[in-house]
Amino acid sequence: MIREQVSEQEKIWINFEAVRQFFYCKRKIYFRYCAKFKGYKSYKMVKGTEYHNYKFKRKEKINEKKNFWVENEKLKVRGFIDYIIKTKDNETIIGDYKQKYPYKGKIPEQYKMQLVIEAVALQPKVNIKKVEIKLPKGKKIQEEIKEEEIKKVIKAIKEIRKIIKKEEIPEQTKIKSKCKDCECRNMCQPM
Numbered sequence: 001m002i003r004e005q006v007s008e009q010e011k012i013w014i015n016f017e018a019v020r021q022f023f024y025c026k027r028k029i030y031f032r033y034c035a036k037f038k039g040y041k042s043y044k045m046v047k048g049t050e051y052h053n054y055k056f057k058r059k060e061k062i063n064e065k066k067n068f069w070v071e072n073e074k075l076k077v078r079g080f081i082d083y084i085i086k087t088k089d090n091e092t093i094i095g096d097y098k099q100k101y102p103y104k105g106k107i108p109e110q111y112k113m114q115l116v117i118e119a120v121a122l123q124p125k126v127n128i129k130k131v132e133i134k135l136p137k138g139k140k141i142q143e144e145i146k147e148e149e150i151k152k153v154i155k156a157i158k159e160i161r162k163i164i165k166k167e168e169i170p171e172q173t174k175i176k177s178k179c180k181d182c183e184c185r186n187m188c189q190p191m
C-alpha cells in the first residue's frame, strides 16, 4: 500500500467517520466540523447505532477483534473500527456492520472509503488488502482495496483538512436523494 507524507501544517486529527461523510457529501464536513452542528439523528441513524451495539455485544470469535480504537500519528487519522478478521488463508480483512441491503453487490463509495482509510491507518502493523461489509442474515460483500482508492482517500483527507481550516463551505451534492436522510438538511436547505 502507498503511504503519503502529510506536511506539518496539515496536522489536524481526522476521524474515519469524516471520510464517510466527505464521500457522502463534502458539504457535511463544513456543518459537522466548522459549524459544529450535531444535527438530529434520523431514524436510519438511530437504527444503525442500535444494530452496531447489538453486534458489538456478541462474543468475539478467536480470529476476530471488534470495536477498537485506532490512531495513526503519522497520518493524523483515528477512530473506531468495527472489526478485523483473519481468514484460514492468513488474510486479514477489515469490516463494518451494516443493517441495510441490497447494495446491489457493491459497497457504496462512502463505506468503502471509510474502510480504506481504516486499513491504511492500521499499516504497518497489519497489512490489509480486502474490506467487507456484513449484512443481516449472514450476508456480506467483500472487495479488494485498489491502489487508486488509497490515493483517493489520502487526497480526500487533505481536502477535509482544507475545508476545516479555511472554513470553506463546499457545493451541495448533485444527488438530491442524499439530502432526504441528511442530519444537516435543516441547516443546509432552510425552509
Ligand code: SF4
Pocket: 024, 025, 026, 027, 028, 171, 172, 173, 178, 179, 180, 182, 183, 184, 185, 188, 189
Ligand atoms: S442536505 Fe444535502 S447538500 Fe446539504 S449537507 Fe446534506 S447531503 Fe449535502
